Structure formats: C-alpha cells, structure tokens
Amino acid sequence: MVRLAHCSCRQLTVVTNGEPRKISVCHCRACQHRTGSAFGVAVFYEADQVTASGEYKTYMRPGDSGKNLEFRFCPACGSTVYWLPEFRPRLVAIALGCFEDSSAMEPTQSVYEETRHAWLSLSIRDSGEK
Template sequence: MKRKASCSCGALSIEADGPPIKVSVCHCMACQRRTGSSFGVAVFFESEATKEAGASSSYKRLGDSGKSLEFHFCPVCGATVFWKPEFRPGLTAIALGCFDDKRDLEPSQAVYEDQRHSWVLLNFTGAGYRD
C-alpha cells in the first residue's frame, strides 16, 4: 500500500510504500514546540520504502540520546513533513497529520509521558505494528 503525505501548500511531499514499522506519539517539549500542539505523532517507515518530492528546508537538533534528528519542512508554508532520526538508522518518520489517508495509522506507543499534559488522554491498541 502506498501512502502520500504532504505539507499544507502541497510543495513538499513524501510517499511511503508498505506498512509502517510503528506509529509513535511523543509528548516531549521539543515536539510540542515543533508542532505548536500538545504532542507530535511520527509514523516510521523503512527509508528505502520512501520517496521525497519537492524542495525542503531542514533543521537539525540533538535529541536526549545525544544523536541528531533532521527535520524537513516546506520552505513555502513551513509545515514539517518528515524527519530522519539518527537513533533509528534506516528509518524515516513522517508526520501523521500530513497523510492524505490516515486510516489504519493508530499509534502503537507513547513516549515522554512524563511531559504529557494532564488533560491529554490517549487510547490505542497498537495492533498490527512491529517494534
């Protein structure tokens, strides 16, 4: 199954072929700042199964692991579409909200729950994803 994700204006997109490795909700402060929301949601795919289209700008930061994350966002509308985490070599994370079709992209895990807002309650089973 091929899935397409794109930014708000459509200038930057990425296509993923096959099932995701996992879908992860992140409550860390860096994801809250990056998304402007209460958390971020990453859909991880094998990098070999993804194809990028359009120009992107990037921002690289160090994670708590001491390894970098390189975020790719649209230089026109500013939406973060995908990122490459050094701590997960060979995987590309795609922002859940950027997908055209979000069916069957249920989270299988949540991380940094100690930074989760008390009013955020999530209910997911994670069925069908592998670690």
C-alpha cells in the same frame, strides 16, 4: 499499500510503500514546540519504503540520545513533513497529519509520558517496540 503525505501547499511530498514500522505519539517538549500542539505523532517507515520530492529546508536538533534529528520542512508553507533520526538511521519519520488519509493509522506507542499534559487521555495499544 501506497500512501501520500505532503505539506500544506503540496510542494513537499512523500510517498510510502508498505506498512509502517511503528506509529508513535510523542509528548516531549521539543515535539510540543515543533507542532504547536500537545504532542506529535510520527509514522516510522524503513528508508527504502519512502520517496520524497520537492524542495525542503532543514532544522537539526540533538535528541535525548545525543544524536541528531534532521527535520525537513517546506520553505514555502513551513510544514514539517518528515525527519531523519540519527539514532535510527534506517528509518524515516513522517508527521501523521501530513498524510492524505491517516484514518486507519493507529498509534502503537506513546513516549515521554512524564511531559504529557494531565488533561490529555489517549487509548493506545502498545506494541512493545521501542
């Protein structure tokens, strides 16, 4: 299945081909800050399933593993569309909310539960994959 994701102004786009490897809800403080929300949702694809186009700026930060995450965002509207996790070099993470149609994309795991907001309740069928 081919899916389209893009920033708010549609300048930075990503096309995916096939099914994602996993869909992860992340409650870490870094994702909360990045999204301005209670959590972030990343849709992970194999790098060869992803084609990105458009201009982007990068923001690099170390992850808990000590390896970097390279976030790519639109220089015009500021939307973070996708990122490259150094600890998983063959994967590309795409922000769930950037997809044209994410209605059938159900999360398969939830991570950093220790920093999940107490008022937040989610029903996620854990795939067991880390």
